[in-house]
Amino acid sequence: MMTVSSGCVDVRGAVKRFGGKEVIRSISLQVERGEIFGLLGPSGSGKTTLVKIIAGIDEATNGEIYLLGEKLPKLAMMNRIGYMAQSDALYAELSAKENLEFFGALFGLKGSKLKARMQYVMELVGLGGHLGRTVSAYSGGMKRRLSLAVALMHEPEVLILDEPTVGIDPLLRQSIWRELEALGRSGTTIIVTTHVMDEAEKCNRLGMIREGRLIALGTPADLKNQTGGGTIEEAFLRYGGGQE
């Protein structure tokens, strides 16, 4: 008998193969409700592949994924997940408002509720004054923030962010992280991949991936202690590079 995990996200022995190439090699991990979980790892280690599987877009070749007690992939669960892809997926010909309206409508938002959410998420990412502008006239960082706003539109219980703060200046990054922490406190589970070490410090727990394997798991303090280093960066370099 399979036991349904109490955790919010439960990955059990996930394997993903592309052709013959094994990109995710039997990863198991749990994330609790309201936790901010960071995924760290060198480029090409499989972070994007793993979060896509957790978001229910991709399917694992082997293994099982449970989200909020339901086995993935399942279409109805998409309503409870907010996903922000590594590259911006926006309609450049349309205004920010029209992009948000479209994605909001896909999640069943309409009328005054849609308007209110739109205002709220745009304020949150610091784009309150740019709602009517065409996305093609946005800067790279503004597009990134709009992508985050799109992911937040339908108040998802689980937020999956693939390198959300690339190209965003330190000041804005700080305010975005403050909001993420606030969302976490209010019960939203957040899974975030990152290369930025000070962001990793802000996560409740971290997972380190290398060549598709989960090679370390714990709080930032745990990881620092285990490697005897003073910073996450040192831990990352220890795990990522010269371990053998």
Next chain:
Amino acid sequence: MRTGALMKRIVRQFMRDKRTLALLIAAPLLVLTLMYLVFNGDTYKPKLGLIGMPEPVVQQLEAYGAAVSVFEHADDADAALKDGRLDAYVTLQSGGTIVKLEGSDPAKNRAITMLIGRMAQKAAPSAANASLPAPEFQYLHGSSEMTTFDSLGPVLIGVFAFFFVFLIAGVSFLKERTSGTLERLLATPLRRWEIVAGYILGFGLFTGIQAVLIATYSIHVLGLMMTGSLWLVLLITLLLSVTALSLGTFLSAFANTEFQMIQFIPVVIVPQIFFSGLFNMESMSPWLRWLSHLMPLKYGADALRSVMIRGEGWNSVAFEIYLLIALSLFFMAANVLALRKYRKI
């Protein structure tokens, strides 16, 4: 509801892209007008040179519409033939009539042989018992006034309704994939069939407008021959463009770039144009003719011809109409399946 949102988005995007909108709406009208000017010009006047012909023959030939010039020597006529001032010259030699043609254009050759043929009949009326009394021609369909444009028109309407929609819908659907927005859509509760339906409905709106414009413009402005019901013509044109829409979006699954989408034109579109009735198919070898049954454009063009030239009604084109509907549904279903590649559910 979700399909409606997708449809609304497509319409908005399309309205912003004025150039593509112009390609879909104005380009077919422009090309049709050009075709009209090319095929509907003044009737051809053969340029005939005559050597040693009696005056009545000269007058009769002129009455039949030839541009006649008289020569003294065959050498002069030969020279004129060479540098294109004449299409043919006629001379009498030892009792027979010799017609020498420039010969490089089969349409001109045919016109000249017909003209001389009429003269020969005229010259020997009821000489032999085998000859017919002067004939009067009657037409089951069409008329003696019918031009090449009239007969090609229905096919052209079909070709343009098909071609531009195929290309634009295919490239748009492809862009959804290459820009990463398809992956983003698949992270929403949108079902695969809802994506396909949204595209068909969103673009369907514009192809509907296009179909109405093409059909009414060529019939009412260019004066294309039209003996049947306008509603049937509109229905067939619309179905043809919906087929193009579903085929284009489906095939875009097998292209990775816009350029690869363009590569479908010689493979998918051009053969269909050949088989759609622009050229006579009866002389084609049977196995080749069989191929035409796989081509949606052929059914659309056949149906349009039946209605516009032969004035036939629903019953005679029902088969083609149902077939176009079936093909559209088939391509849509195939597209829903092709999207499985990106998300299984």
